[in-house]
Amino acid sequence: MEGVTRPDARQAHCFLAYCTNVHPGDTLARTKAMLEQHAVRVRALALPDAPLDAPLGIGLWLSAQSARELLAEADGTARFRDWLRERRLAVRTINGFPYGDFHGETVKTRVYHPHWADPNRSMFTLDLARILVQLVEPGTRTASISTVPVGWRPDFSNEGCGASVGLAAAQLEWIAGKLAELEESTGIRITVDLEPEPGCLLDESEHVVALFDQCFQSDETRRHLGVCHDICHSAVMFEEQDDALERYARNGIRVGKIQVSAALACSGAPKELAELAEFSEPRYLHQTCVLAGNGEVRFFEDLDLALDAMPDGPYRTHFHVPVHLDGIGRLSTTARQIPLALAAASKDDPPCFEVETYAWTVLPLHLRERDLASGIARELAWTRAALTRAGYEVR
Numbered sequence: 001m002e003g004v005t006r007p008d009a010r011q012a013h014c015f016l017a018y019c020t021n022v023h024p025g026d027t028l029a030r031t032k033a034m035l036e037q038h039a040v041r042v043r044a045l046a047l048p049d050a051p052l053d054a055p056l057g058i059g060l061w062l063s064a065q066s067a068r069e070l071l072a073e074a075d076g077t078a079r080f081r082d083w084l085r086e087r088r089l090a091v092r093t094i095n096g097f098p099y100g101d102f103h104g105e106t107v108k109t110r111v112y113h114p115h116w117a118d119p120n121r122s123m124f125t126l127d128l129a130r131i132l133v134q135l136v137e138p139g140t141r142t143a144s145i146s147t148v149p150v151g152w153r154p155d156f157s158n159e160g161c162g163a164s165v166g167l168a169a170a171q172l173e174w175i176a177g178k179l180a181e182l183e184e185s186t187g188i189r190i191t192v193d194l195e196p197e198p199g200c201l202l203d204e205s206e207h208v209v210a211l212f213d214q215c216f217q218s219d220e221t222r223r224h225l226g227v228c229h230d231i232c233h234s235a236v237m238f239e240e241q242d243d244a245l246e247r248y249a250r251n252g253i254r255v256g257k258i259q260v261s262a263a264l265a266c267s268g269a270p271k272e273l274a275e276l277a278e279f280s281e282p283r284y285l286h287q288t289c290v291l292a293g294n295g296e297v298r299f300f301e302d303l304d305l306a307l308d309a310m311p312d313g314p315y316r317t318h319f320h321v322p323v324h325l326d327g328i329g330r331l332s333t334t335a336r337q338i339p340l341a342l343a344a345a346s347k348d349d350p351p352c353f354e355v356e357t358y359a360w361t362v363l364p365l366h367l368r369e370r371d372l373a374s375g376i377a378r379e380l381a382w383t384r385a386a387l388t389r390a391g392y393e394v395r
Contacts, residue, residue: 012347014392016384017057017092018042018376019259019356024103025061028069032083038373040087045377055090057395059257059354060135064099064120067127077134084135091135093257093352096128096145097195102358108285108302112200115151116168122175129175129182129190142189144256144352146228149194149202150211156201165201169215172225176216179224193228193256198236198287198318199301205234205244209251226254230356231341232261235334236289236316238297242344249346258345259356260383262325262335264317272315272330273307278364279319280304287318320359322375324382328367338383342390353387355379 023034035058043056062070070076084091098111099121114120128145136143150156156164175192183189196202202211208227216225227248234244248255264279266272268290279286280303288306290298290313300306303317321333345351357379360372369375387394 012350012392013395014350014387015057015092015352016380016387016394017059017352017354018380019059019061019095019354019358021059021061021095021098021102021356022358022360022372022376023061024101025066026063026101026103028062028066028080031062031066032080035084035087035089038376039089041373042376042380043088045374046380053088055085055088055137057090057092059093059095059352059356060091061095061098061102062128062131063101064124064127067124067131070131071127077131081135090137091132093144093146093354094128094132095354095356096125096147096192099124103283103361105283107283109152109155111285112148112152112155115148115155115164116171117151117156117164119171121148122171125175125192126178129179129192132190133182133186133188136188140188142191142256144191144193144226144228146193146195146257146259146354149196149200149208151201153199153201153203165211168201169211172216173221176221176224180220183224189223191224191226191254191256193226195228195230195233195259197230197233198289199285199299203233204237204239205247208253209247212251212253222252222254226256228257228259229255229341229351230259230261231338232259232263232318232320232334234341235265235337236263236287236318238289238291238316241337241341245341245344245346254349255346255351257354258341258351259354260323260338260341260379261320261356262323262333262338264315264319264321264328265332265334266315266330268311268313268315269330273310275329275331276303276315276317277307279317280307281362283362284359285318289316290314291316320357321363322357322360323355323379339386339390342386342392345390347391350392353383355383 025031
């Protein structure tokens with residue numbers, strides 16, 4: 001991978017974390033068990049020369065049940081914070097996208113439920129915000145919760161687009177107000193950052209801008225609502241990384257988090273498609289886009305549908321593969337998009353950078369790591385080096 005730097009780039013401090021949605025965690029007990037088993041070892045491998053008290057940044061994923069369990073216990077969140085600190089794990093951000101069991105037998109479109117027109121989504125997000133303000137390190141002033149990009153587009157079309165989008169916007173306005181109250185009482189600004197994803201109501205930057213222009217015009221609301229830019233998702237849509245990030249900046253939409261991730265890609269040659277078929281699996285949705293010769297992007301809800309249609313042109317598939325890999329067999333990845341996004345990110349108000357490769361356990365068998373922690377540690381080392389080349393000092 002060739003680094004991308006800007007000659008006039010100023011050194012900026014940033015946080016780096018890995019997202020723990022790679023580990024099962026439908027209950028609080030299981031979340032803690034997975035952190036004990038994996039995250040502690042990731043820290044040892046990723047920070048071998050760091051001081052003994054140097055923490056590993058994590059992007060914490062809590063299911064709705066886990067969040068309720070924490071808040072139901074007397075001083076539950078404070079005790080969890082102490083438990084994390086004893087293991088030298090520092091919560092930099094929370095992934096508030098998956099609501100239920102993200103490692104069930106079949107997740108697919110269930111991951112988008114509840115959507116933002118459903119009050120269960122806003123109540124879950126408020127629970128996460130109340131937890132996050134207690135988990136962040138002393139001195140933290142801003143932290144991000146990434147979330148569903150309103151919802152899966154067909155759900156909204158079926159329910160009645162206008163009514164559903166209006167309800168979703170009202171719920172997002174409500175959570176922004178609650179986060180303003182939380183900031184006033186704690187001094188910590190929590191932002192809810194919508195994460196565009198292929199096939200969702202928001203899957204390109206222009207859709208995000210349109211929503212904010214129509215529904216979230218006030219500075220007060222935009223102080224607590226923003227964007228989580230997932231590099232894999234943007235690449236699958238054949239959207240240029242710098243175009244997307246610059247569009248947000250021009251329109252006054254803050255990017256609170258950038259998820260460092262890579263998608264599968266290939267030219268569409270028969271032998272490549274045969275290898276791509278090995279990545280069709282039943283748990284997660286693998287949206288696939290194919291770029292036609294006329295510049296049109298054809299969207300397929302899942303990889304098997306694209307392989308059945310076999311259109312001509314380059315393919316990009318939403319399958320989060322290890323970010324340090326430029327290629328897998330005959331296939332390529334979109335890892336080369338990552339430095340472009342890092343270079344285009346704001347230096348004045350840096351986002352949190354979160355490595356989010358949740359699909360390690362559903363890779364084809366010959367590609368799975370025997371030691372998951374070592375694979376995650378390699379991703380963190382690769383990303384840290386890429387951030388350094390882009391002019392960041394990583395915390």
